[in-house]
Amino acid sequence: MAKSSRFGMSAWIAAATVGVVAVTVGASAAYGTDAYVPTPGPAPGSYAAMPKPDTTGMNAQQVAQVQRGEYLTTAADCMPCHMAPGAKPFAGGLSFETPFGVLYSPNISSSKSDGIGNWTDKQFWNALHNGIAPGSSLAVFPHYLYPAMPYTSYTKLSKPDVLAIKAYLEAIPAVNTPNVKNDMKFPFNIRAMQLGWRIMFFRAGPLHMKKTWSPAVRNGAYIAEALGHCSECHSPRNLLFAIKSGQTLAGAPILGEPWYAPNISASKQYGVGDWSQSELVSFLHDGGNMQKGSAYGPMKAVVDYSLSQIPKSDVKDLVAYLQTATPPRETPMKKVTVPASELAAGKTLYVQNCAACHQADGKGVADVFPNLAGNQSVWDGPANNTIGIVLGGMIPWHANGPAMPAFGAILDDHQIAQIANYVRTAWGNPGMPDATAAQVYGFRKSAPPHKVAVADGDYLDPSPIASAQARKLECPLRTDPLIDPTAADMKIMQGATAKDLGTRTDKLIAAVKKSNPHLSGAQMKQFLLTTYCPVVATDPSISDKKTALKQFMAQSQVQAMAAPPAKSGG
Incomplete structure (x- = not known):
């Protein structure tokens, strides 16, 4: 289930x-x-x-x-x-x-x-x-x-x-x-x-x-x-x-996704044994805190739909089991070193792209932008989770804060690895600088597909890696989970022709702007391309798919760039 x-x-x-x-x-x-x-x-x-x-x-x-x-x-x-x-x-x-x-x-x-x-x-x-x-x-x-x-x-x-x-x-x-x-x-x-x-x-x-x-x-x-x-x-x-x-409970990578499920055993050094009860209850039930951060990736769905919905007393019991009754699993990280110039480059990229929100000292802003300094989810285990967040963004971790934008369409693989290595080792974080450009590239290509059910009972797949046709078109990866196409949006573009492409594009952009007012023009362009490309690839009524995709992007560029600027973040 x-x-x-x-x-x-x-x-x-x-x-x-x-x-x-x-x-x-x-x-x-x-x-x-x-x-x-x-x-x-x-x-x-x-x-x-x-x-x-x-x-x-x-x-x-x-x-x-x-x-x-x-x-x-x-x-x-x-x-x-x-x-x-x-x-x-x-x-x-x-x-x-x-x-x-x-x-x-x-x-x-x-x-x-x-x-x-x-x-x-x-x-x-x-x-x-x-x-x-x-x-x-x-x-x-x-x-x-x-x-x-x-x-x-x-x-x-x-x-x-x-x-x-x-x-x-x-x-x-x-x-x-x-x-x-x-x-x-x-x-x-x-x-x-x-x-x-x-x-x-x-x-x-x-x-x-x-x-x-x-x-x-x-x-x-x-x-x-x-x-x-x-x-x-x-x-x-x-x-x-x-x-x-x-x-x-010793921690493991999540198959097919750029995430790592961390060690949650009673280990005080590598697990949750050294967390206070209030910190772990806050993480699992209340949406996180400025000491240990908040859940994201697949774990966020667990918190949002499950743990935050059950009585806090049950979450306290869960915490008591994890911290006192599970065998402590000791999982030291393999030592990795990188040239000082790589970490310096990561710091520069961090200052340019992330410090405005997370602050130069990594402490964030209380109840608005999460801390990175001392945040175990940033440094614990391999670099998967840090890469995933920088690559794909994150929905707001707190009701008062904005969403973190995805940098997958802004930074290249090497730059994302450099930022990940910097934040995992800066401000006393004991992580290893083990992120690599090849790893980031692999995560881009391994994003799992998700079927979207449309009104007529058919299923369209917005993922660019979900079908051989989409791969032949070289559809780019949809890295931003904040821009998730709904069934209604997908229905707008299904069966589009050259004659009604402009009208349908206007309707789609209006719908996306309404549900995602934070999007910048660049993000809107990325969404249009990565969402429509698979539709072109799988629509049998479109013969010249590459021409149709090129036409769509040319017509949509002006409308997309009219989107309001996104709030900065990193």
């Missing part, structure tokens, strides 16, 4: 094609033999991001189950993965690109035609607990779910909680949106091939904990290991893409 768990996607493939000795992995096995059965907490409050359930005609017990399910579905962060950009919640369609093809999250609404409306309680339990959905593969094998859906963590959920999630999904509006067919390459499209990986690395069962743990730590472990499935992203993987035994 969660986007962040895409690590596991490749594991079943490797296991099916490589003969190895089975190794049982599972964080819960190390915690003793005391199986944890959660006690339902109080009725949840308001989950602003979630569809509201209709409990009309239900008795008190049924209402309580639905309320529990709403809380659990929020804590499990299900909605962001089962909702493509521009689509309705739980309608599915979000794409996950892998080296072996593309997966699309399924519709898990209560739709009887497209979702899980016809599933029995037993079938729903079997999917979350055992990773097996209704249906069959090759008429012999069960319909194994791909581990991109983290059933390897959800197996630790109690049966009442699994059925509560189902009750909530059944109580919200059904969405009759057909599932997008997976586009996996042969033989990886054969689900039965997952059997080998499952035999080696999957063990269904409850969460086991130490009997000495307090109720708060037990609840925190349940949230982290079962609901929030933190280990799925924050743990290194072996050659078969299973979590490495003995390295849970």
